[in-house]
Amino acid sequence: MTSLDGGLDATVILGELDGVRSPGTIHTPLVGADLTLREGTEVRLPVEPGFEYAVLTMSGLTEVDGVRLEPGSMLYLGTDRRELPLRAVTDGSVLLLGGEPFEEELVMWWNFIGRSGEEIAQARNDWENGTRFGKVHGYDGARLHAPQLPVTPLKPRGRVR
Numbered sequence: 001m002t003s004l005d006g007g008l009d010a011t012v013i014l015g016e017l018d019g020v021r022s023p024g025t026i027h028t029p030l031v032g033a034d035l036t037l038r039e040g041t042e043v044r045l046p047v048e049p050g051f052e053y054a055v056l057t058m059s060g061l062t063e064v065d066g067v068r069l070e071p072g073s074m075l076y077l078g079t080d081r082r083e084l085p086l087r088a089v090t091d092g093s094v095l096l097l098g099g100e101p102f103e104e105e106l107v108m109w110w111n112f113i114g115r116s117g118e119e120i121a122q123a124r125n126d127w128e129n130g131t132r133f134g135k136v137h138g139y140d141g142a143r144l145h146a147p148q149l150p151v152t153p154l155k156p157r158g159r160v161r
Contacts, residue, residue, distance in 0.1 A: 007038040007088065008035060008037050008041055008086070009035070009036045010033050010034065010035050010036075012032075012033045013032040013033060013034060014030060015099075016031060017045075017096070018045065018046050028100065029048075030097075030099030031096065031099065032098075033095070034095055035093060035094050036092075038088060039091050040088060041087070042085075044084070044086075045085075045096075046082065047082065049082050050100060051099055052099065052100075053078070053084065053096065053097065054076045054077060054096075054097050055075050055095070056072075058093045060089070060092015062086065063089060064094070065084065068089065084096075103158060104158055105157060106157070107155065111127075111146070116154075117154035117155070120149070124146045124149060128145065128146060
């Protein structure tokens with residue numbers, strides 16, 4: 001763990017963040033960091049502009065790039081940023097995930113990855129009908145159902161913008 005700022009402590013899980021490198025082995029350019037912020041902390045964390053990022057709030061209330069997040073909320077941040085504004089409304093922690101975007105344009109939704117919205121819709125139907133995906137062994141609970149697809153079209157995204 002390293003203190004990047006008086007009110008921000010970071011554990012770099014994989015990759016490198018602000019000059020701190022994880023001892024973990026990676027095979028593609030990416031970063032994962034557990035960030036703990038003390039109430040009132042405001043910081044602009046330097047990040048790699050070629051990476052795309054998301055932040056998952058683990059505890060407390062935080063604002064990431066001006067968006068307030070509660071525990072369990074994930075915010076996709078896209079690419080082309082050199083810094084990430086963070087503000088702790090309360091004591092809290094977030095998981096920063098980032099990496100080089102896929103070269104191929106893909107659609108990612110819930111637990112499915114495809115090349116088009118139609119492939120995702122088919123995957124959802126297959127999951128709900130119990131075909132193609134098999135059974136999840138070792139899970140102690142009722143089978144999870146996929147959420148309803150959004151009414152807006154799912155669009156592929158990748159490195160090409």
